[in-house]
Amino acid sequence: MKNKIYLLIAFLCVFQIVNAQEKPFFESYDWEVNPNYKVDKEISEDMIAVKEKTVTEFYFQEDYLVEFFLEHKVLWLNSDDAIEEFNKIYLPFSSEAEMQVNKARVITADGKIINLDKSKILTAEDEETGNTYTYFALEGITKGSFIEYMYVVKRPPSYTGNKFYIQDDYYKDQVEFDLYSPSNLLFKFKSYNNLPDVERDTLSTDKIHYKLHVSKVEKLENEYQAPYNASRGFILYKMDKNVDNMDVDIISYSNIAETVYASYYPEYSEKTKGLLNDFIKELELPKDADQESIIRKLDFYIKSTVYSQDSYNPDLQDLDLILQTQIANESGVIKLYVAVLRTLNIEHELVITTDRNEMKFDPEFEATNFLTDFLLYFPTSKKYLSPNASGTRYGFPLPYLTDNYGFFLKEGVVGNLKSVTGRITYIEPVKVDEVLDVMKVTIDFNKDNLTENTVHLDRAFGGYYAMNIQPFMHLIQGEDARNDLVDSFVESMTYDFEVEKRELINADAELFGIKPLQIKVDFTTEGFVEKAGRKYLFKLGDLIGQQIEMYQEKERVLPLEGQFHRGYNRTLTLHIPEGYKITNLEDINIDNSYVKDGKELFFFKSSYQLKGNTLTVTANEYYKENSIEVDMYEEYRTVINSAADFNKIVLLLEAE
Template structure:
């Protein structure tokens, strides 16, 4: 879940009315009465943006600063799929916004103009959220038509940090972004992923004008596990200075830190302190519990007992009410964690960052759109906690907010004075040795029927591999439900089996992060062996389950990002039946890796040892880096595909 910082920003200036203002830009702008749009006939695309113009203007109206947001698009649709996708155009309508202009039209391949009737501007309601939205319902579209629409929204100004995409999954002939502001309010911009810089129009004098006009913007297609939104070309902008107070940055992390601190680290009343002490008693902490045990208990208890809603409601962030009702919103949950940690004198820091697949945190450009996700950091253990992600636990935060920069807020106390310091640091990911899937398998053959095996599976999961199961074991009640869980791991090998002697170890929900979840099961199956005349085919690779295989028909364009570091350790022990031998043992040997700065970053290595009739196969696979740059991709693909290659290994048993 993400948290947008909106109301935590205290303005460091007072807006001043500009004596001489031009009319808003949108009042003098319109589309062409008789358009003559064309596209290159040689381009074979489902859709092309002939024009995309966006204008956002900050404007004083009755001494209030408002924002007029204009969007004007002309899209050429050249397939049934594109027509189906764009026959409805949704408008950014909200309760605090006002639609000032809204119109659309279709221009057929023959040049006929079909203007949208006002009755086709519809309003609907989202049944889940209750939010209303408006959309254009376009008719008369055929392949090769142009659709054109334009709207203007008046809304509260958004100037603390805004992301605007220049690049999409389709070609664009022309992209124009313009921002206007009163002459005393300066804006700052930064371009990402090879997008040209925004320039200031020096000819504009009455009001400031910033612009980025680009021609022929190439489309960017998504790829497997690519951080697509973070990789697209975009700009970020914010209001930077008031010319009447040039010494102060309007948006700075130092000011944000102060306001976040004021909200989340207040002085508590005696009533609140009493409620906090009662809450801590409910934790039933053992005497002399170490800090990590306390944090784990707190994390488990809050996520198990406090119901969190993703809505803005003052009551749901009132600490007294939260402690009484155990109902909260995301801000309220964070306040609860912090209040308990402060009461217990547990050192921690509040961290604000962003999902790296959506947008990498930029340590050099201070804007609130880099501040969307909260973490708690514990410097003693150097571990993190995601307070608003109910499916996570201490030490294993939401993985996509790690391996990224963040703003760390640390409370300091000097005498009776309390304050906060903010600094940007890197959020290290959880190391591979804590995220392991360890498999030990022993296989015996039925002497009377060599197509049947008795298999003993011993498998342990730690870190993120256990996180979807172990913390919720208290919810899996009854022998049948627990047997089904154990059987699900056998089913990753085969659906044809009969299980006996199932066992779950470390199945206490509060043992997550302390001891790995372990399953043991014995089963019989005829799924791994096929008879071929006097020979037998043993499907060794099926023991590790089906593996991902990466195909690459085109050259990789985007980096690939994994969620977390991960490792697989597999030991497969096969008791070869008397009188038989395996003739293709060398097929087991696979060794592929990628070395960076003298260290193996990822690898797949399988090998064997044969002692008498006992064949021991090891197949280990490690990934010690999440972000796979394009230059590394082919090596990474080779390693990934090595596991798929192992999965295809079939051993040939022949009579001696």
């Protein structure tokens, strides 16, 4: 669950009830009694949306603002997979919603209409969440059939920021989005990814009508590592103004800042202060600890001892109860971090942002869609912390929350007066020199059996490369478990090996972000050499492990979104057996890179030096850009495939 922003707004001050209203739109809307839907018979698509109409109307009913949400779809199904996917239509029905209209029908290829029997409107319960779902169970669907369904729900209004997708992974012939509101409530819209703008219908007088009608929408298929949802055509909308009070922005980040501040930065009672001091004693902080050491200790301690539940239970947000029970929900965990940092007088800022893989933060459109995930920022070190991600640690927040904009909230104190200021600022990603995989390998040949090697592997993992292991080393107990961990890195090179010596360095969970996790292992293997007549084939590329290969049969359409900047430094030292030489050393040389505006964004470079019988190979690979736009994709793919090409290098050893 993401930690959504829930606003406490005094709506009675914002909205003025409109007495004279037309009836809701849905009451005069219906599907065609005798439909005549058609598609091009030459089309080979599995499915096409012949029509998708969505209407959301904000309406005053019995002195309350409600929302009527209508969805009407006509889908042409032309494959067994499509039929399987859509023979059940799930409706967005919740305990707070009231169904006003729900009906569906199947129109076969020969025009026969099969109306859905009410007995086929069913409910089911999700065993994990306990949520109840309402769905249509459609029957009689064959290839070439149309399914048509329409429903209307009345629900509490949602207007602080809504996202509506226009584009999907199938073709659409006619897409219509309409929003109606009382004449005194204005909405604001923004279209993304080349969609036309939403327009206001100037002919509508008794109510305000906004619309976006698109006759053809191209399908958008997902691609490898693409930010698919962020790339689809969609619109955002929010309630903006009440015409009777045009000076007030109904949804603004300044208002949100005050609401969030009141929730996370309250005045603490004497009881709470005492509990906080007791909690801080449990951290066992050294008297001379610097700020970064304190933050690291706090982060490790909370994530190791406080149990976080995915629940809205108010008790799990009560700071006193959290300090006593060490059980909290996501909001409660943030309150705990903030309270301890304030008590210790550690300067910090609360940051709210969104996952750029789903939707990049737009600094020019204020809506709660962009306020889904929390970070803590420390200006002294310029580092971040993800309070609600137990698998992360200070300095290495969830990577998809970085390289993005965010809303920064800072507490200010002047005398006895406390306040909050907010600003939108870019969240810098972790630099590549902090996310390194450093490998040093030395290889010797058995003089009596050249198919056998003695290998010394020294490998160090820093930053995100260590994050799934090093912070949890206290949980990996016992010599056997730790030996298995070391051996797993040898297995990435070869399965045929016998370990002679192992060493695990910096295996303290609290060293994450300070020192890299390092393994040293000596082993013998016959997995790297094959004899071919009088020649020997040494699989040099296997030393770096199998690499990703990116093939692209079709032209790339979507950008690629990487998690974090990263680098690989590899030094491979091979002691060539006496009386032998390597005849294809030039195969080692690979040099592929991409430079933009004078900056080398990503590269793979491998080369060698030969001194006597010692061959030293370096193979370095760096990625200093997360967002790979389509115009640089081929260069990126070339660099990625360069590592895969190196992995295939086999050196030929021949007698001199």
